Amino acid sequence: MRLEADAFGDVEIPADRLWGAQTQRAIATFGAGEPRLPIALLRAFGLQKSAAARANAVLGALDEERAALIVRAAGELAAGAFDDHFPLPVWQTGSGTQTNMTANEVIANRANQLAGAPLGGKRPVHPNDHVNRSQSSNDSFPTVMHISAIIETEMHLLPALRDLAAALEDRAAAFSDLARLGRTHLNDAVPVPFSQGFSAAAVEIRRISCRMADAVADLHDLPQGGTAAGSGLNAPDGFDEAFCRHLQDATGRPFRAAAVKVEAMAGHDALVALSATCEALSVALTRLVNDIRHLSSGPNAGIGELILPDDGLTSSIMPGKRNATLGEALLQVCHHVCGNHTCLTRGAASGVFELNVSKPVIIHALLGSIAALSQSIPRFTSGCLAGIRPNKRRILENLDRSMMAATALTPHHGYDVVASLIRRAEADGLTLREAAIQDGLMTVEEFDRLVDPVRLARGGLAVVPSIINKES
Secondary structure (H helix, E strand, C coil), rough: CCCEEEEEEEEEECCCCCHHHHHHHHHHHHHHHHHHHHHHHHHHHHHHHHHHHHHHHHCCCCHHHHHHHHHHHHHHHHHHCCCCHHHEEEECCCCHHHHHHHHHHHHHHHHHCCCCCCCCHHHHHHHCHHHHHCHHHHHHHHHHHHHHHHHHHHHHHHHHHHHHHHHHHHHHHHCCCEEEEECCCEEEEEEEEEEHHHHHHHHHHHHHHHHHHHHHHHHCCCCCCCHHHHHHHCCCCCCHHHHHHHHHHCCCHHHHHHHHCHHHHHHCHHHHHHHHHHEEEEEEEEHHHHHHHHHHCCCCCCCCEEECCCCCCCCCCCCCCCCCCCHHHHHHHHHHHHHHHHHHHHHHHCEEEEEEEHHHHHHHHHHHHHHHHHHHHHHHHHHHHHHEEEEEEHHHHHHCCCCCCHHHHHHHHHHHHHHHHHHHHHHHHCCCCHHHHHCCCCHHHHHHHHEEEEEEEECCCCCCCCCHHHCC
16 A cells, blocks of 8 residues: 545555555545446546647646656556556445546556656656646546547447448348248238338438448547636636647547537537437337347247357257347347446436536436447448348248238239138138139239239239220
């Protein structure tokens, strides 16, 4: 242990830890348990503190020597060198003050190490006077929330969605010459292209990706420079613009100083919007996964029209049983994301006057959703979706057994006649084809021409309807 002092007196700190007295006092108050804030957020503090130091140096609010030490230490934080030096849980002061203080202390202590000074001495770099200069937790923490959400979405989630959409389009192209029995209300419907469900999902995923990118664009407006209550007290003129320029240089992203900084300090509308796109994605993925699970169900006593890749997993009691494991894993992620969005919206509604006081749980929920989706979607895409195959034998069997292809006969024979035909076929255990031929409604050749599943799946009319001709 080492002894370190702050305004309240001396406190003992583990000798190998870079945090300081305020963090150690926070541990005594909040504990050091789980869940902790996401690593992505902690590393984003390195980017934020470095840009702040550079801005302060340019504006004459910090000398070049201290600024250089802070930038170097902050760079190590951003690179992941100090991930285990942030002991506090999510459950702390709602402004994230304690984690901002930890970032200040870790960077200050590391900067002092680099200068050859001992830990805890606060010379030449002080955590508050220098690392936190021109800043408050109230504008720094939401700035880091924005930075981390942008990076994680652009680096991981959006690429996963692009690959998913491409895989869906690939499956649609592979199945373009097939028709399957359509299903509405979970019951038989008319034949449809086997590809259309995959095409629809691809369109949906690409549309959601566009909405997500738009939400990310809004996050580039940063509240840094608002300091404690949005007015910018204790920050030099031009600090916000200088901060954004240096952050742009470090990240290559178009960060901008928010015109009204308290908007992103008291409210978190842009974060809510990004989370909402994650929820919308989860809704779309749930439908896709359930369609795949149902079409592959059985395989012998269910629909069985899709064959899933073998993942090598089976039941603990039923030998050889295969399940839609990756689909079920993704389904649970979708439930998790929808729960996170509910948590986030309640947290975002906790802004009162100049400050929201649920920032840690908001960013924990959002980054948790982004991480869960980013991890599970690629596994589902490569391990399940890309290897899906049609069971052509079962597809044809289901088409043959269904009565709904009779819909194609109604323009020629009328609704009532065809309805009676279906009822008789069902009562006598006949196929639609057998019943139509037995009743003398049409010849084998006529039936096969009119009731061709692939043609029906393309829609439209086979020939000019005879019943319409009669009525006219």
